[in-house]
Amino acid sequence: xxxxxxxxxxxxxxxxxxxxxxxxxxxxxxxxxxxxxxxxxxxxxxxxxxxxxxxxxxxxxxxxxxxxxxxxxxxxxxxxxxxxxxxxxxxxxxxxxxxxxxxxxxxxxxxxxxxxxxxxxxxxxxxxxxxxxxxxxxxxxxxxxxxxxxxxxxxxxxxxxxxxxxxxxxxxxxxxxxxxxxxxxxxxxxxxxxxxxxxxxxxxxxxxxxxxxxxxxxxxxxxxxxxxxxxxxxxxxxxxxxxxxxxxxxxxxxxxxxxxxxxxxxxxxxxxxxxxxxxxxxxxxxxxxxxxxxxxxxxxxxxxxxxxxxxxxxxxxxxxxxxxxxxxxxxxxxxxxxxxxxxxxxxxxxxxxxxxxxxxxxxxxxxxxxxxxxxxxxxxxxxxxxxxxxxxxxxxxxxxxxxxxxxxxxxxxxxxxxxxxxxxxxxxxxxxxxxxxxxxxxxxxxxxxxxxxxxxxxxxxxxxxxxxxxxxxxxxxxx
Numbered sequence: 001x002x003x004x005x006x007x008x009x010x011x012x013x014x015x016x017x018x019x020x021x022x023x024x025x026x027x028x029x030x031x032x033x034x035x036x037x038x039x040x041x042x043x044x045x046x047x048x049x050x051x052x053x054x055x056x057x058x059x060x061x062x063x064x065x066x067x068x069x070x071x072x073x074x075x076x077x078x079x080x081x082x083x084x085x086x087x088x089x090x091x092x093x094x095x096x097x098x099x100x101x102x103x104x105x106x107x108x109x110x111x112x113x114x115x116x117x118x119x120x121x122x123x124x125x126x127x128x129x130x131x132x133x134x135x136x137x138x139x140x141x142x143x144x145x146x147x148x149x150x151x152x153x154x155x156x157x158x159x160x161x162x163x164x165x166x167x168x169x170x171x172x173x174x175x176x177x178x179x180x181x182x183x184x185x186x187x188x189x190x191x192x193x194x195x196x197x198x199x200x201x202x203x204x205x206x207x208x209x210x211x212x213x214x215x216x217x218x219x220x221x222x223x224x225x226x227x228x229x230x231x232x233x234x235x236x237x238x239x240x241x242x243x244x245x246x247x248x249x250x251x252x253x254x255x256x257x258x259x260x261x262x263x264x265x266x267x268x269x270x271x272x273x274x275x276x277x278x279x280x281x282x283x284x285x286x287x288x289x290x291x292x293x294x295x296x297x298x299x300x301x302x303x304x305x306x307x308x309x310x311x312x313x314x315x316x317x318x319x320x321x322x323x324x325x326x327x328x329x330x331x332x333x334x335x336x337x338x339x340x341x342x343x344x345x346x347x348x349x350x351x352x353x354x355x356x357x358x359x360x361x362x363x364x365x366x367x368x369x370x371x372x373x374x375x376x377x378x379x380x381x382x383x384x385x386x387x388x389x390x391x392x393x394x395x396x397x398x399x400x401x402x403x404x405x406x407x408x409x410x411x412x413x414x415x416x417x418x419x420x421x422x423x424x425x426x427x428x429x430x431x432x433x434x435x436x437x438x439x440x441x442x443x444x445x446x447x448x449x450x451x452x453x454x455x456x457x458x459x460x461x462x463x464x465x466x467x468x469x470x471x472x473x474x475x476x477x478x479x
Contacts, residue, residue: 121160121161124161124165124166125154125155125161128151128154128155128161128169129155131148131151131169131173132148132151132155134173134176135147135148135151135172135176136148136225136228138176138180138207139206139207139208139210139223139230139262140176140180140204140207141223141228142188142190142223142228142229142230143186143188145228147172150165150168150169150172151169151172153165179206180206180207181206182204182206183203183204183205183206184203184204185201185202185204185249186201186202187199187200187201187202188200188202188230189229189230190202190212190221190229190230190231190232191229191230191231191232192214192232193219193232193233193234200212200213200214201214201249202221202230203245203248203249203256205256205258207262208258208259208260209258209259209262209263209266210223210230211245211256212230212232213245213246213249217236218236218237218242218246219232219233219237219242220232220233220237220266221233222263222267223262223263233266233267237257241257244256244257283402283403283431285395285396285398285399285432286399286432286435288395289392289395289396289399289432289435289436289439290439292388292395292439292443293392293435293438293439293443296385296388296389296392296443296446299381299385299388300385300443300446300450302381303380303381303382303385303450304446304450307378307450307453307454307457309342309343314343314345317336317340317345317346318345318464321333321336321337321346321349321353322467322468322471324336325356325471325472325475326471326475330353330356333349333353334350334353334354337349337350337353338350344374344377344378344457344461345457345460345464347370347374348367348370348371348374348461348464349465349468351366351369351370352366352367352370352468352469356472360469360473363469364465364469367468367469368465370461370465371458371461371462371465374458375454375458378454378457378458379454382447382451382454385443385446385447385450386447388443389440389443389444389447390440392436392437392440392443393436393437393440394436395432395436396432396433396434396435396436396440397433397436398432399429399431399432399433399435399436400429400430400432400433401429402432403429403430403432404429
């Protein structure tokens with residue numbers, strides 16, 4: 001059964017193959033006929049195109065042959081023109097070489113000139129900068145504000161400096177030289193000590209300093225280069241300097257104070273303190289020193305007046321008394337001594353007149369006793385004055401010690417980072433020492449002078465007393 005089935009399938013397969021071959025043969029014949037038709041059409045179209053191409057070729061050949069002569073003539077002209085261009089090109093190349101060499105020479109010269117000009121412009125800009133600084137710092141700019149603006153385009157390099165700019169710089173410089181050598185009085189604005197703008201007479205002393213004079217006030221002016229304005233010094237000068245300035249501005253004097261440091265020395269006046277301003281900085285020890293100085297001054301005045309009255313014009317008085325004593329006119333001697341009883345020498349001589357009948361030894365003792373009675377009144381307060389002269393520097397030394405102690409306390413708590421923290425103690429130490437010595441030195445000098453005056457008066461009393469005794473003894477021997 002299995003072999004029969006296989007045979008049946010083979011028969012069916014062969015039948016199918018035979019039928020499909022028949023169909024394929026029919027299709028191939030139809031396709032061949034169609035291809036032959038298309039080939040015939042293409043051959044016909046190619047033949048027509050070939051005829052048209054041959055026709056066009058013949059026409060092109062005819063045109064080429066007809067224009068051959070024209071082409072030859074054009075070629076001949078182009079060759080002539082080409083030869084001319086080559087000739088001109090050769091000339092241009094020769095000229096180009098010459099121009100290139102010249103260009104190199106000109107470029108080298110230009111670079112050299114540019115270097116020189118750049119150097120010159122640099123010098124001009126440096127000079128302009130120096131001139132600008134000079135003008136800004138000049139006292140004259142307070143009266144000619146904005147004159148340095150001419151230099152700004154040169155300084156900012158916004159403009160190439162030309163001869164006009166150089167002439168302007170030269171004019172500014174010579175103008176500044178002329179003004180800096182002038183001493184003149186002008187009426188101009190300045191800021192007074194209250195900070196208000198005012199106008200007054202200003203004495204300009206070149207570029208060094210300036211002074212002003214307004215109603216009731218005369219002082220110095222300080223120039224500020226930042227604002228280019230004049231400011232009155234916050235502290236007025238001494239009366240002597242102010243008087244000199246007023247006299248010069250009025251034409252009554254030929255000399256005037258001038259600050260050659262251009263304001264640096266004047267600014268020190270604002271920082272310098274007077275004695276009255278220094279005293280409170282010395283601490284509590286200052287006031288006992290001042291008390292000692294005042295007390296010593298009163299003693300010096302009292303003793304000076306007292307000793308001056310007691311010891312003056314004694315020579316003529318003593319000669320008159322001696323004359324009366326030589327004539328034994330004792331009443332007149334006593335009367336004359338009573339008239340001058342306020343002085344020590346007449347009181348001593350009055351004691352001698354009263355005891356003129358005594359022996360020499362007794363009379364000398366009486367006069368010596370009278371002299372000794374006068375000495376305490378003459379030496380009154382001199383020991384006190386000497387004691388004050390010794391105490392004053394000791395109090396100054398005490399203030400120095402307390403100031404140093406205060407300074408070390410500040411250093412202990414705050415360190416040495418800020419010197420201003422230590423200034424109070426140092427100031428107290430120095431001020432008390434200064435005041436102590438300032439008080440002690442004059443006291444010692446006047447103590448020495450007054451002591452010398454007392455010694456002179458005592459010497460006068462002794463000398464007059466000895467002379468009086470000698471006159472009486474000579475008179476007795478004459479009898």
